[in-house]
Amino acid sequence: MNPTISRLALQALVGQRRGLVLAALPLVLVLLAVVVRLLTGEAISARGVLVEVGLAVVVPLVALLAANGVLGPEIDDGSVVYLLSTPVSRYVVAASKWLTAAGVSAVLGAGGLAAAALAGGVSGRWVLASAVAGAVGAVLYTALFTAMSAATRHGMIAGLVYVLLIERGLGTLLTGLRYVSVQSFTQRVTEAVADIDMPVDMGLTYAVVAGVFVLVAGVAFAGWRLAHFQLRGDE
Amino acid sequence: MTELVLDNVSRWYGNVVAVNDVSMTIGPGVTGLLGPNGAGKSTLIAMMSGFLAPSAGQVTLGGRPVWRDVTAYSELGLVPEREVSFSYLTGRQFVQASAELHKLSDTRRATQRALEEVDLVDAADRPISTYSKGMRQRAKLASALVHEPGVLLLDEPFNGVDPRQRMHLMELLTRMGEEGRTVLFSSHILEEVEHIARHVEVVVSGRHAASGDFGAIRRLMTDRPTRYTVRSSDDRALAAALMRQRSVRSVALASTAGTDEVHVEVTDMGDFARALPTLARDAGITVRELTPTDESLESVFTYLVQS
Numbered sequence: 001m002n003p004t005i006s007r008l009a010l011q012a013l014v015g016q017r018r019g020l021v022l023a024a025l026p027l028v029l030v031l032l033a034v035v036v037r038l039l040t041g042e043a044i045s046a047r048g049v050l051v052e053v054g055l056a057v058v059v060p061l062v063a064l065l066a067a068n069g070v071l072g073p074e075i076d077d078g079s080v081v082y083l084l085s086t087p088v089s090r091y092v093v094a095a096s097k098w099l100t101a102a103g104v105s106a107v108l109g110a111g112g113l114a115a116a117a118l119a120g121g122v123s124g125r126w127v128l129a130s131a132v133a134g135a136v137g138a139v140l141y142t143a144l145f146t147a148m149s150a151a152t153r154h155g156m157i158a159g160l161v162y163v164l165l166i167e168r169g170l171g172t173l174l175t176g177l178r179y180v181s182v183q184s185f186t187q188r189v190t191e192a193v194a195d196i197d198m199p200v201d202m203g204l205t206y207a208v209v210a211g212v213f214v215l216v217a218g219v220a221f222a223g224w225r226l227a228h229f230q231l232r233g234d235e
Numbered sequence: 236m237t238e239l240v241l242d243n244v245s246r247w248y249g250n251v252v253a254v255n256d257v258s259m260t261i262g263p264g265v266t267g268l269l270g271p272n273g274a275g276k277s278t279l280i281a282m283m284s285g286f287l288a289p290s291a292g293q294v295t296l297g298g299r300p301v302w303r304d305v306t307a308y309s310e311l312g313l314v315p316e317r318e319v320s321f322s323y324l325t326g327r328q329f330v331q332a333s334a335e336l337h338k339l340s341d342t343r344r345a346t347q348r349a350l351e352e353v354d355l356v357d358a359a360d361r362p363i364s365t366y367s368k369g370m371r372q373r374a375k376l377a378s379a380l381v382h383e384p385g386v387l388l389l390d391e392p393f394n395g396v397d398p399r400q401r402m403h404l405m406e407l408l409t410r411m412g413e414e415g416r417t418v419l420f421s422s423h424i425l426e427e428v429e430h431i432a433r434h435v436e437v438v439v440s441g442r443h444a445a446s447g448d449f450g451a452i453r454r455l456m457t458d459r460p461t462r463y464t465v466r467s468s469d470d471r472a473l474a475a476a477l478m479r480q481r482s483v484r485s486v487a488l489a490s491t492a493g494t495d496e497v498h499v500e501v502t503d504m505g506d507f508a509r510a511l512p513t514l515a516r517d518a519g520i521t522v523r524e525l526t527p528t529d530e531s532l533e534s535v536f537t538y539l540v541q542s
Contacts, residue, residue, distance in 0.1 A: 004335040008321070015323045079320035081286065082329075082378065085313045086336035087305050227303060231286035231315065 002088055005096035009070040013104055018069045022062055022104065026112020029058045033120035044120030046129075050113055051198065055133050056168065056183055059109045063141030064159040066101040071222065072149035072156065075229070084229055091223030094150065098219045102142040109134030129194035137186040140211055143218030144182060150222035178202060185211040237297070237310070237385035237417045238262050239283055244292035246278050253278040255441040256292070261386075261419050265412035267432030267449070268421040275441040276421040277316065280390045283419070284313040296386060309337070312379035316390040319371055322364035326355055326374045329363060333378040349377040353407065369400030376407070387411065389420040393427050405431045461504050465497045465511075466524040473497055473520050480514070482506035498528075 013019055032053065036044045044050075071094075074080035083093055113130035144162070149155030171177045178184040184200050188207035191198040200207075239261040246254040254275045261283075270276050281287035282294050285301035285308075294301050301307045321329055330349050334342035350356050353373040358366065363374060372392060379387060389408075393401050409431050412418045422428050428435055428449065435452050437445040445452055467473045474486045474497050482503040489498050501507040515522045 002336070004332050008324075008332055011323060012321075074320065077320050078315065078317040081313065081315050081317065082319065082321070082333070082375075083336065084286075084305075085284065085308050085311070085379075086333065087308050087338065088336050089305060229286065230288070231281040231284070 001099060002092050002096045005083060005088070005093050006100045008083070009097045009100035010104070012074075013066060013069045013100065016069075018065060022065050022069075022108060025058050025062050025065075026108050026115070029054050029112050029116045030119050033116040037120050043122050044116075046117065046120075046122045046126045047198070049120055050117055050122070050126065050130050050133070051187070054113045054116060054130065055137055055186060057163075058112060059105070059134055059137040059186075060141050060159075060163045060167075060183075062108050062112075063101070063105045063138050064145050064156065064163070066105045067098070067142045067145035068149045068156050068159070070097040070101045071146055072153070075150065076153050078231060080226070080229065081231055084226065089223075090226035090229070091220065094146070094223035094226050095219050098143060098146045098222065101146060102139045105138035105142050106135040109138035125194060125196050129190050129196045129198065132193050133186055133190040133198075136189050136211070137182065140182045140186060140214050143215040147218035147221040147225075150225035175201075179206070179210070182211075182214060185214070237415075239386055239417060239419070240295045241279075241283070242293045242295070244279075244282060244289045244294055246275075246282060246287065246290045253441055254282070254289075254438075257438070257441075257443045258292075259436055259443060259446060261417055261436075263412070263415050263417050264434060265408055265432050266417075266419045266434045266436060267428035268419055268436050268438065269425065269428045270421075270423060270438040270444075272423050274423075274438045276423075276438060277390055278441075279438065280313075280388050280419075280421055284311060284388050286313075308384075309382065310385050312382070312384035312387045314372075314375045314379045314387070314389040314392055316394065319363055319375060323362060325360050325362050326350065326366070326370070326377070327359040329374055330359075330377045330381055334381045337382040339382060345381050346377075349381040352380060353377045354403065367397075367400075369396040369404075372396055372400070372404065376404070384416070386417040387419070389418070391422060392420050393422060393424070401427075461501055461507075462528045463499045463501065463507075464524070464526045464528050465499060465522060466494065467497070467515065468521040468523070469518075470495050470497050472518055473515065473522075476514050476518050476520070477511075480507065480510050482510065496524075 033044050033049055036049060084090065110131040113134035114127050117127045117130040145155065145159045148158040152158055166177060167181045167183050171181055178200060184202055185207045187198050188200045188202045188204060189211060192204050241257055241259050244254060244257050257279065268276050268279065278287065282289050285304060288302045296307050296311060299307065319329065327346060327350065331342055331346045334345045339345045350359050353376050355370065355373045355377060358370055363371060366374065392404060396404065408418050408420065432449055435447065435449050436443065437452065465473065470488055474488055477483050477499055478486050482501050483499055484502050485500040487498040489496055
């Protein structure tokens, strides 16, 4: 890891308007939990708010914004050249940028989900589960989205297609898609760690191996793309 | 370690050839890479700086290929044409980051030295977003210089820079060339190259058109027939007087959009320029307008390529 690259990535994330949008997403989830609780007069449905909205929508969106904030624009406008014309390994550049995106997303994801659980008045174990799901989901999603933003200038759209179409849309019809769903891996791991009922029909070993694969392959692919980065002239 | 060698380098994109079989050796001192827009200068610089794989041939720095070798950047500095998008950083932070990425032992001192070298110390603690074009250019240069590379590549460094800052940049590049560094910059403007480059490489349409000492290339460019259009109070009398000049090869009377004018073809630009005012005054003719009709760089290059 390279601390300079990570620090610059952090400045790019929090120093600009993107930082406000990033922070607003978990806040919306907390507000939602509060409103639901006030309107119904009882504790929120953990599965409904925390899993279906928090883990399925807020965490991927935070990860998507963060991952695309640290890498995509710099590749697009060519200014990543300033980082790459140095003797730092391109794989280290990719890993350091991912680390920043993952860290910021994990803090916002885990914090946001846990805060929403507390605000919604659900039981103690669900607070832990929310934090675990938020953190694990953020780490895995950022690895995937970092790879996507390194692969195409439409990394944001590719990420949205993955979340909305593969995980949400088709995933509900074709249950087999759970085997390529980051959300499923996250749920299965969370279920095991926090010992709660968050049922996913998937072996724990598969979920862990698949999660580690997404992480390693995603970051490695982003590094490989940077190692082959080509500067296009304006002409 | 400071010699950049291009060995039969070509680069194509699909059916489009951007750089066609170019071989050149860039050694210490300032070299100008001169060519019209779209000639392949940026593509060449991208390949020289390891940011583009040659489709054929090889670019080496100190004998080692630069493509996919990040260790080359210890010896190489690049100032891309692209704007810095790290505009939320201050100039100092930007240069400091570069020093850290180069793993210098004393990044603070190296940053200060680079900022001093490009004369940006006063503005160093302001965000880059508040910089003028020339200041941004100097910030980029400082970041490329911070590790004191033996080879410095600059893509169109004078584009959009105001004249005073341009002079400053030129002095800086000249000094670095005198220090024994290999400095190469691209430009499509003859005068920029003339000011600072001892050695010139000319590229036209992706091909290596000419190479050598600036004087020789300048002579090639100036000792060629040049055409002018002159508008005066008495075109016919002026034409007659012009025809007596040794430097004038042909004169024609013409009319464009209802205005009469004289088309002159001269063989010696300097001689013609000196003769015209005297000649007009002696004949009592007022010269209203004098326009070179083919002074554009493109026509100069066309001539060069043909010769």
